[in-house]
Amino acid sequence: MYKPGGTIFALLKGVEEHQYILPAIQREFVWGADQICQLFDSLLQGYPFGTFLFWKIEPEQQSQYQFYDFVQNYHERDSYHCELIEELPNKALTAVLDGQQRMTALNIGLRGSYAWRISGKWWTNDSAFPERHLYLNLLGEPDSETGSQYQFEFLTQEQLARASVGECWFKVPRAFDEDRDALTDELDEIADKEQRAKARSTLRDLLRVIHDKDIISYYEETNQDLERVLNIFIRMNSGGTALSYSDLLLSIAVAQWKNLDARQEIHSIVDEMNAEGDGFAFSKDLVLKAGLMLADIGSVGFKVENFNKANMAKLEAQWQAIRSSLMLAVRLLASFGFNGQNLRADSAILPIAYYLHARTLGDGYLSRSEFAVDREAVRKWFVRSLLKASGIWGSGLDTLLTDLREVLRNNAVNGFSVAELEAAMTRRGKTLVFSDEEIDELCELPYGGKTTFALLSVLFPGFDFSQHFHVDHIFPKGRFTRAKLIKAGFADEQVEILLDQCNRLPNLQLLVGSINNEKRQKMPLEWYQAQWPGELARKQYLENQAIQNLPDDLLGFPDFYQQRKATLKARIKAVLDQIDE
Secondary structure, X not given: OOEEEEOHHHHHHHHHOOOXXXXXXXXXXXXXXXXXXXXXXXHHXXXXXXXXXXXXXXXXXXXXXXXXXXXXXXXXXXXXXXXXXXXXXXXXXXXXXXXXXXXXXXXXXXXXXXXOOOOOOOOOOHHHOOOEEEEEEOOOOOEOOXXXXXXXXXXXXXXXXXOOOOOOEEEOOHHHHOOHHHHHHHHHHOOOHHHHHHHHHHHHHHHHHHHHOOOEEEEEEOOOOHHHHHHHHHHHOOOOOOOOHHHHHHHHHHXXXXXXXXXXXXXXXXXXXXXXXXXXXXXXXXXHHHHHHHOOOOOOOXXXXXXXXXXXXXXXXXXXXXXXXXXXXXXXXXXXXXXXXXXXXXXXXXXXXXXXXXXXXXXXXXXXXXHHHHXXXXXXXXXXXXXXXXXXXXXXXXXXXXXXXXXXXXXXXXXXXXXXXXXXXXXXXXXXXXXXXXXXXXXXXXXXXXXXXXXXXXXXXXXXXXXXXXXXXXXXXHHOOHHXXXXXXXXXXXXXXXXXXXXXXXXXXXXXXXHHHXXXXXXXXXXXXXXXXXXXXXXXXXXXXXXXXXXXXXXXHHHHHHHHHXXXXXXXXXXXXXXXX
């Protein structure tokens, strides 16, 4: 239910006395001078002013977050941010959730000034930004093109001095804090009777709108739960570019960092992470969650209580170390051959980043032999979790990450604690034990699937993933068209099966990109003989690739497929069992 809120004068007095404040989630003031003039014209014409959404904040809630003052003297270069309020009065206050732009426009027009750059002057030139105040021409005429009935303009002192005959410019801020009768009496100096009457009428219109008309109405939210307030704010600001919940929490973090620009720091590390290796697609949400996890804050979730002053101070203090650990984790994944195309679950990087952070490991971890066994343990656990990604990194993520963090915190000194991690995951119903049905599904993962590369990377170890690898068709995909298969001698009922099997795991391998480009449409027997002319070396390579036979034509593909599928199934079981140990 909306409530009456009194006059514009009372509203701005509340702004002046910090009764009305701005929460950190609010954006900057973005209105131009013309929009402010339009607002005042609309008010004097009696148009609807709109309602406000206020949030009543009790004193005990105020200490947890930062609040800001309304812009009063806007300067395009030097003063366009809302200033932090260092000390709040010890009483219940009102945060403005909807209506900030209108209230700031009123504040500038009635209590402040607006300075923007004069076209053609240098940005560094102070004189390029003359101070302008809002004026009303008491003798102005309606403008049929814009629909304005009143002539409001922001003027410099120089412009005011050049006013034309027949203009009577009144400084609008005077209407806010000067005696009304005295202001009206000043107009007695206008000699022309009709002009004097018009000027008095226009001035009275302005004074009545400011002081007499109860045109403010508002809805007040009294619930002290900031999560509810953030959700209300999102709904109220759903027009245009929608804000996400994490956007608002990031705004709270931005407001509470003292020495670093949180928004810039988080956006820049996202760019750097995504530029590693063959490129990733990490988001600011992931980085924000990484900050909570690595700084040992709360439950890792995007909950308001995790973003209070104390926690954000802790995050800022640790940020450089957190940043380094997160970048190291990304470089580690890139060294495993992962990128934005084959990384199925971005969140899987978080336990690894926490582990690196807990051990304060540096770049040496990526290559030094003393860490080789540990790196392999990380890689196999990581891949295994990806193969179960829908069950591991989906629902219940925050609770899982919190549990894994505790395991890593307690065991990191002894290396990457796979057994303890898996035990914690199992307790959460996130087991890494694969059923026979799941193994059967893994045996026929599709080409282009998010987990196909991950599985191939553990089935066929020893690749140098600093090179760019492709998932390659052993029997070229170009050979599998309906016409070619029928021409090769396959019956119609076999064709659909073969078209599907062509793109399944038994016909896939990892191949360096440059070599794959040379291979093109060659049949595998011909190509392998050219690549490994020596029979013994070729046989050993094929065995490593789980290939027992290579037919010289397409008719042998069904037997090849079934034999390699059986070999891969045994190898998948062995590899997964090996990771279990």
